[in-house]
Structures are given as structure tokens and as C-alpha cells.
Amino acid sequence: xxxxxxxxxxxxxxxxxxxxxxxxxxxxxxxxxxxxxxxxxxxxxxxxxxxxxxxxxxxxxxxxxxxxxxxxxxxxxxxxxxxxxxxxxxxxxxxxxxxxxxxxxxxxxxxxxxxxxxxxxxxxxxxxxxxxxxxxxxxxxxxxxxxxxxxxxxxxxxxxxxxxxxxxxxxxxxxxxxxxxxxxxxxxxxxxxxxxxxxxxxxxxxxxxxxxxxxxxxxxxxxxxxxxxxxxxxxxxxxxxxxxxxxxxxxxxxxxxxxxxxxxxxx
Ligand SMILES: Nc1ncnc2c1ncn2[C@@H]1O[C@H](COP(=O)(O)OP(=O)(O)OP(=O)(O)O)[C@@H](O)[C@H]1O
Ligand SMILES: Cc1ncc(CO)c(N)n1
Numbered sequence: 001x002x003x004x005x006x007x008x009x010x011x012x013x014x015x016x017x018x019x020x021x022x023x024x025x026x027x028x029x030x031x032x033x034x035x036x037x038x039x040x041x042x043x044x045x046x047x048x049x050x051x052x053x054x055x056x057x058x059x060x061x062x063x064x065x066x067x068x069x070x071x072x073x074x075x076x077x078x079x080x081x082x083x084x085x086x087x088x089x090x091x092x093x094x095x096x097x098x099x100x101x102x103x104x105x106x107x108x109x110x111x112x113x114x115x116x117x118x119x120x121x122x123x124x125x126x127x128x129x130x131x132x133x134x135x136x137x138x139x140x141x142x143x144x145x146x147x148x149x150x151x152x153x154x155x156x157x158x159x160x161x162x163x164x165x166x167x168x169x170x171x172x173x174x175x176x177x178x179x180x181x182x183x184x185x186x187x188x189x190x191x192x193x194x195x196x197x198x199x200x201x202x203x204x205x206x207x208x209x210x211x212x213x214x215x216x217x218x219x220x221x222x223x224x225x226x227x228x229x230x231x232x233x234x235x236x237x238x239x240x241x242x243x244x245x246x247x248x249x250x251x252x253x254x255x256x257x258x259x260x261x262x263x264x265x266x267x
Contacts, residue, residue, distance in 0.1 A: 002220040003031045005065050006187055006213060007058075007088055008105075009050075009114065013043040015252025016108065016206030019161075021075060021213040023255035025146045028217035028235060035061035035070060037079050042116075044205050044247030047112035052080055055087040061182050062088065066095040073099035074211050076131075078114045082122040089126040100217040102131040103212035104140045109205050109250050111209030120144075125165070133169040133187070133225060133264035134162065141172050152184075159186035169225055171215070173208065181237075185229055192226065199240040203251035210253065211236050 004025050011017035016032050020056075025032035037058055041049040051063075063070065074097050079085050092100065104123055106115045120143060128134050128144075138149050145158040155172050163170040169187035171194075181196030213226075214232035223231060235258075242254035256264070 001031045001078060002029075002072045002217075002222075003033060003069055004073045004075065004213070004216050004220045005062075005071035006075045006077065006216075007035045007037060008060065008075070008209065009038040009040050010081070011206070012039075012041055013205075013247065013252070015044070017211045020209040020252070021077065024210050024213035024235070025217045027259050028214055028221075030072070030217045030220045031069075033069060034066050035065060037077075037084050040078075040109075042108070042112070044110065044249030044251050046249070047086045047108055047114070050080065050105060051083065053072050054196060055083040058084055059087045061092050062091040062095070066091075066097070070095075071097070073101065073216040074105065075101045075216035076127065077209055077212065078105040078113050079123070079127070079241040080119065082116075082119045085119055085122040085127050089130060089237070092130055097130070097218065098132075100126055100131045101212050101216040101219065102134045103208055104128070104134060104136050104144065105208065106140050106143065109207070121203070125160065128166040128168060131166070131168045132219065133170045133171055133185075133215065134166065135173060135208065135215070136162070136171045137208060141170075152182075155184050156186075156191055158235040159184050159191065163187070171229060172237060173211070178261075183233070185226065187225055194229055194233055196237055199237060201240045201243055201253075203243075203245060203253065204240070205247075205250045205252045207240070207253070210255065223250055
């Protein structure tokens, strides 16, 4: 079985972060492992509190995984501080990690801040350059490129600017300001649109985490980057299309829509 490591924050409400990553990796057929950067006390309405791991303890989690079950891909999500970013970059370089997907998580769907502003520079200088692909949404791409994104042409310009500065591929997610389900991949000097049918589901908590983990799972299984993005978009469309409705805010998706088995039957 292929394996993937998620380096991310825990979401107590289970729809985003580490929990979304494990569910996504399981549903996409790979063995999921984790190195937890922070615990969040959060639900669909917001983040109440954050308890960060120490950089040393995060480093130990990463080493423990690599020294025993080497991951075929690594997904990086919420990392709130410069020190945590530095330890991840250092350990992943040491272990010569492959197929790294960086989701530059800055703000939750609920609007809560998940990264300190002073950590953005370390993310850009140390972590994103290690990535096979970085997956910003529009607000994150504006911060990383320093450009304002109003339309599809702006998305293309911003994706090129980010990709040329990090030397990695960029998947700029259409997000809510342009067109929810159309994402732009900039890789090896050319751009490609991945168009998705917009699903009228207001419950989008954890969509970014889920997409990046599905990409990592598919890279772990040996698919190319474009195939991995295409398959990840199909998976997220299925998870959104299951129309799960939990919680009073923007709720989670049904990550298991395609794998419910006899054990899922209710009494
Ligand atoms: N309503 C929708 N229907 C279909 N696909 C969607 C919808 N909303 C988002 N997506 C897709 O989900 C993926 C994640 O995109 P999104 O822009 O929501 O990420 P994000 O803003 O980083 O997520 P998060 O809310 O977790 O921070 C993209 O592939 C996007 O096209
Ligand atoms: C822990 C965590 N990571 C990422 C996100 C972004 O959706 C979130 N809400 N919580």
C-alpha cells in the first residue's frame, strides 16, 4: 500500500485539517500518517483556541514517520509560525521527501486566522520552494503574489508570478471570488484550466485541506500532477455532492461518500 504523511493542524470538528486529510487519504486508497503542528478548538462556526506543538516535538513526529514508514507523498496544511515552518523545511530536506503538496492555509472558511502574518515570508522562502505543487485560494494567491485578482486573466498572472518565484507548480483555486469550481494549474511554463461543475452546497468547511490531500494521495499512487489534480477534483465534487449537512456554520463534506460499506449500516 502507498503511504502519505499529513503535516497539519487538528480540527476538533473533524471536517478540516488533519481529520479531513486522514479521511481523504483513506478514501483515496493510501495509508495516512500525521505530524500535528497544532491543536485547534474549532467547529463549523469558528476557531476558539490554538495550541501549537513545539518545533522540537513537530520535528520528532516527522523523523519518527520517515525513519520507519517512508511516505510516498507529503501534504502540508496549517503551520502557524516561522519556527514550525523552519523545522518542517529542515526535516523534509534532510529526509529527501518527495511529492510535497503545500496548501498555504492562512484563514479558515469561517474567517478565523490560522497563520501569523510574520510567518508568510518563511513559508515563501523555505517551504513552498520544496513543493511539487502549492495550492493557494484567491486571497492566499494575492498575498503570495502581491497582486490583486479580479478575473481569470489576473489568476493566470498571479499563478505565473508565484510559480516563477518558487520554481514549483501552482494550483490556483477559483474560490469564491471568481468561479468556485474552476482551478488553474501553472506547471512547467504552461497553464491549464480544470473546470468543475459548481455544486450548490453551502457546506464547504475543509475543501482546501481535502483537495490538497487528495492530490497528495494520487501523487503517492504514481499519477502525474495533472492526473492527480483531475482525480482530486472528481473526489471533492463527489464529497460535496453528497450534501452532508452538519453544524450551524459552513459544515463538513462527506469524505466517505464512495466507501460506505456494510459496516456503515444503521440499526
Ligand atoms: N461549490 C463548489 N462546487 C464544486 N467545487 C467546489 C465548490 N467550492 C469549492 N470547490 C472546489 O474545491 C476545491 C477547494 O477550493 P476552495 O477555493 O474552496 O479552497 P479553500 O478556500 O482553500 O478551502 P478552505 O475553505 O478549506 O480554506 C477547489 O477545487 C474548488 O474548485
Ligand atoms: C486545522 C485546520 N486546518 C485548516 C483549516 C482550513 O480549512 C482549518 N479550518 N483548520
